[in-house]
Amino acid sequence: MKELEEKESVVIRFAGDSGDGMQLTGTQFTSTAAVIGNDLATLPDYPAEIRAPAGSLAGVSGFQLNFSSKDIRTPGDAPDVLVAMNPAALKANIRDLKEGGMLILNEDAFTPQGLKKANYTSNPLEDDSLTKYELYKLPITTLTVNALHDTGLTKKEIDRCKNFFALGLMFWLYDRPLDVTIDWISTKFKNKPVMIDANVKALKGGFHYGETAEIFKRHYHVAKAKLPPGRYRNITGNEASALGFIAAAERAGKPLFYASYPITPASDILHELSRHKNFGVRTFQAEDEIAAMGAAIGASFAGAVSLTGSSGPGIALKSEGMNLAVMTELPMVIVDVQRGGPSTGLPTKTEQADLLQVIFGRNSESPLPVVAPSTPSDCFAMAIEAFRIALKYMTPVIYLSDGYLGNGSEPWLLPSIDSLPNLEVRHPTADGPKFYPYQRDPKTLARPWAVPGTAGLEHRIGGLEKENVTGNVSYDPKNHELMCQLRAEKIARIADDIPEAKAVGCQRGDLLLVGWGGTFGAISSAAEELQREGYSVAHLHLKHLNPFPRNLGEVLSRFETVIAAELNFGQLAFLLRGKYLFDVKSLSKVQGQPFTIAEIVQGVKRFLKTEEVRSWQKKSLA
């Protein structure tokens, strides 16, 4: 028996060619870690090219996961372990590996040809470039071939099983059971027993190799995390969003209508929703973004819990339709799973730079509520929240997710169905008081949602300016101003109907870190680290970006310095400055990658230092 060493957390990154099945390997490891009861967070990182030339740097696909016995909120700043299936994967990822970290390489791939494709001028296995790591050179391809030689598969088919060999080895190394993955293989290849046999053999081959080969002296164990009691599943943000939208429709007692045009990284929402037609979910794959937006508007007019989704470039196309939805005051949710831009930008990488687009990117005065989930599992709750606002206030609502949230996963404590809010929907009938399409609810300023098929309430709406109350077309100047004010006031009133902003940590102090969206994990972890180090730093995470919580200005004013940390050049900072006339500083990153905890910690420290210097200068000048 080899020695079993206990670890609190481990960050593993699997990296290989985009055809090597690295995303699958990563998600299988994740599922097993989840079922064992670790807390975890993942970061898939894959190229935009479906199959860049095999072995090239452009084709490297990676999957990082952090699994732990304590509460973690990010996929980890730097991997403890890097599994690299070829030279390109090594080259693209080695700079991230912790010093002294474990490096497991598929030695078979380090051929002169493979090295050349990765632009290596000397073989890193032979020069001294890898000496600062705990290096394991393993002939993974050969070992897989040996394990599968009697399966009757072709060489090519066998080669494709090598990711399961690597996975099996990692399962042994981190003391994980094989059964979750064996079950998955058995279901996946239900009709291909040969493939079940081969993949299970490869998986077990890797596992037994770890145990018997005289390579690893010890292996590791990461205990269960102390998570709040309840039933859990592992979920990605896009899946959680889809389930949240279905739940919202169920709670509103209406079928969900989803119109969308495929776009990375939002497509998984379309994929997930299209599987659930038995909930009455109608998915419509439109001819373009504009049509998807138009169809969502039409369905909403017809009475649907209506949804459309895209990423930044698609939202740009939808903006004309979004304004029609603003003018007609119809309820719907518009999903933006942000990615790196501008234009096509970095389709598979994450960014948070659409905030100003969704707030300002339409002609004229066009206020729209904006909400943003903070973690993959929070996507479920915020999807329902988006529809709560849309249906209650008769308005389109922007749901601002991002690639990091959409593709990343974490354990999700399943809510009880009874705990979900009821989304009450009322359609007027001819029996009620005299109907006017733009007669407003005095409290919410919502207009009535009369749907086609209701006798006696026949009416016409559209993109032309409305006369107050009657909804008839009006060019009256004063009326236009009044209607713009009413539409703005309606959105502003939502501030009274959302949770107040709350700083976590000290309630007044030197510095407040403000964040929004998928950076929650990194910022909150950084704030805690700074607090442990004795800094007077608090964290405030915004999930409602328009309107802001009504006490936000007051909370900001309690701190000497406010920093908005975001994956853009300071868009939230700009909004806060504009609204509260407060000198909000910006901590930004625009690299298509999420923040690491260390980046935020260092960024804040740098800033605190500057402030110290500044106040010292001020004093000495006085």
Next chain:
Amino acid sequence: MAEKIAGLTASRTRQDFVSSQDVRWCPGCGDYAILSQVQKVLAELNVPRENYVFVSGIGCSSRLPYYVNTYGFHSIHGRAPAVATGIKAYRPELSVWVATGDGDALSIGGNHLFHALRRNIDLKILLFNNRIYGLTKGQYSPTSEFGKKTKSSPAGVIDYPVNTLSFALGCEGTFVARTIDSDTRHLGEMIKRVGEHKGAAFLEIYQNCVIFNDEAFKEVTDRAVREETTILLEHGKPLIFGKNREKGIRLNGLELEVVTLGNGYTEKDLLVHDEKTADPSYAFLLSRMELPKFPIPIGVFRAVERPSYDHLLEEQIRQSTKAMGKGSLEKLLNSGETWTVT
């Protein structure tokens, strides 16, 4: 005729579909005749008033929904088919109409029109074709004649015009027809056929813009020459036209040909119009008939049956519900690998 729907009064008239809004088209505009016939047909079709929805884009034609006393949605330029698709896909029981113009449907909205037709979504599409941009005051449109001088083409249009019906047939439209605003009887008849068709129904209406393109269709509307310049398509009847019904259309190889009866040709040599031909090639040939070589065909080019998108979508919902059982949120949330922490 389907059975009468409860609540429908037999005495419904055009007046029941007149809205309270003042109609604001230019005096003499062809749109008035279309509106009037639409209102008349709505009263005749077996649909409750509240189940009609009119959707439009931008342009003079697109003001139509305001004037029809049903549900209506005046949307944005070119997007009416998309908005209408959302309505119909969610509520198949509604009778959804699209009012659009040549600029709206074929220029900015060409893509949406194409997809609405090829999906065979059950929409009634009325395309008001006046070969000009009216609302923006006189620029050329996708159907304007080559060489035409307009405000935006002082040296003449160098865009080749789209053949509206060839386009619709190329999209495999299941109902494709043409009529003229000034021929009210035929106009009403065609609108009614549109209303009764199950699937995407496309009607091109030659419509006169008195201000910017007056008498654009003079060749086919002028009583003096009309019989020579148009040919009425009637299912099961031979393709005959002419003042004395002395001319006909026959198929010569893969091409159509005008022949004079008596000159060695009899009615038996002529094509017999069959709007139900499954292959759209025949209808496409008809759509290529243009002056001066051929008379302009008026009537139903194609009317075939094929399950509509909205119907198929409902069917998928039914089948999925049958196969998987009605969705349970509890089950859905608990699906996949779950574990319990105590």
